[in-house]
Amino acid sequence: MTTHLVWLRNDLRITDNKALSAACSDPQAKVLAVFIATPAQWRQHHMAPRQAAFIHANLLQVQAALAARGIELICHQGDDFAGSINWLVEFCQRQQVTALFYNRQYEINERQRDARLEQALTGQVSCHSFDDSLLLPPGSVQTGNGEMYKVYTPFRKAFLQRLTESDVSSLPAPRPRGEAVGFTAAAAFDYPLVEVGEGYPAGEEAALHRLRAFCREQVQDYATQRDFARHCRHQQSVTPIWAIGVISPRQSVNRPAR
Template sequence: MKTNLIWFRNDLRIMDNPALEKACEDKDASVIGLYIATPQQWKAHDMSARQACFIHDRLIQLQDELDALNIPLLFHSCDSFTDCVNVIVDLCKEYSVNQIFYNNQYEYNERERDYLLKGKLSPDIECLEFDGNLFTAPLTILNSQKQMYKIFTPFRNAFLDQFVQNIPRIYNQPKAIKKTKIKTHKIPEFDYAKQDYEFFNPNTQKALQKLEEFCAEKVEDYADKRNIPSLDHTSQLSAYLALGVLSVRQCFHYLTQEHPHFWENQKSGAFTWFNELIWREFYQHLIVAHPYLCKHKPFINWTDHVKWKNNKDHFEQWKAGNTGYPIIDAAMRQLNQTGWMHNRLRMIIASFLVKDLLIDWRWGEQYFMSQLTDGDLAANNGGWQWAASTGTDSTPYFRIFNPTTQGKRFDPKGEFIRQWIPELAKVPDKFIHEPQLWSEKKGNITEYPQPIVTHDIAKKKL
């Protein structure tokens, strides 16, 4: 009997999974699922303990879902991607595998791993690759010189021109296939640190429910309310997309059920959210076109020679949420306690680290990956380089967010600040963004630090 192996990576779902659908097309073939944990590789890539915990919880759910389809999910753990290749080669021999199916990953080490695998497999074993986690395959949206776009807006316009002419379909969830005699075992604990995460549920139906409710109830006001951190008005689907619990195609199809042809009104909340999914696409395409982005290199070469201050004490205070700037500190405390941060706040705190404190953006990028449940190299790197003025489409180096002004604009009454900084709970709205002024008058919040730098002075040093 023919045997197909479906290798799960960051596509931990049975719905809208092209690799899984294709692996199950031949009704006479048996299908085996596989997931390989690589803890040492995760450490090298700064994966957070929260994300590892979420992956583990999701694998338990996925194993049950595959079991209902009579597809066993095997689990292996090894140190590195090189060892991972050896595991697959051995499994192919053990189970007489004829074909391997997987959805592509685009990071440099992952692509090198897949290339190595193809070279080690027996010539009669075929690898079938799919672009299951994006709308379009990388390097298919190019400018007139047949090169990857360097600026987002022309990329988006070209993307939309292609997209609306050939809207991608949702891949079918396979039906149950013939049962195999392969026994599976409960997913063991990872040899990795564990930490609880918030906001995300590893259950497929819970994730789909969250997507459906967002498209039906919140997306219409998304453009107006997405920047207000005290409101629950972002999708909070990022971890599902990062690990492939949900796909971008599912997001699009749920969105069009509620808002057909939303792309015809680019000022709508629906289009504004879809635009964020295109940003995600853009960053994924960029790391394929420019692999050095995966190697801690800036997109703009000359910025690699910037002389950073890299004050370690300032960095520790930034990490802990003790900078003396309430909106910065509330954002960092939210990250540290939950493993997630509101997107507007990500921009504000990144600007502060890089341009107020003059600390290398790579320090911030690494710290984010070590904390985030939704850590995604392409998006995280793209966002940090945008804020640092080292990346594609980035803000000019002389543009710097004023943390006090940003706080007043997006959290005017300090509702978000008070949620995460209890020592400021009694500070009046008038002083919530500059509590040192209140402290001078009342002398009653000495437990909250003074600003570690003065923004107006820091700005002049850029």
């Protein structure tokens, strides 16, 4: 039996997750998922404790949703990106993983980490990465001369044209792969503990509810009201869910279009 491993990062959802969907496309494969917390790296990147708490809250939701579909999500806490590479290589060997699936991150440290991991897995595990956290791949909107745009208005026009030519439909959550499985709930991160607050409920349904409210009440006035504190509070209520991928950009762009 082949074993597919999904590495979740800033895509904490089961609906419209390209890596997860691809890993589940083979009905005969065993599918596992992992999430690696890297508190030392987060400190270097100045992650807010509230964001770490929000990640943890949503991670528990994803664990339960995947377990109900027969997919175990293993949560590991290391220190930094270098340690996560070593742990993943050993995990793939222990679990006899044949293919790794993940959604790309574009920050420099994250790209370097992924390149080193793929190099370490060469000849052992096939790696499949996807552009999932953006509507269009980075660098794909260029001028007729193949250069990057330097003025916003023509960039916006070209972006919207590319968007109309692209498939931005949302993928469904994976089907159950057998009986539900048990799981060990993710332990609290080694990070300053704070309360997320009632204004930030975890889970995809809560995130979609917040997106619907934003589209219903705020989108039409965004251009004129975005600099005012009242509007910014509503805007902030959807920003955290995008930051960690509780809903996808495709879900977000499809919602106002309905």
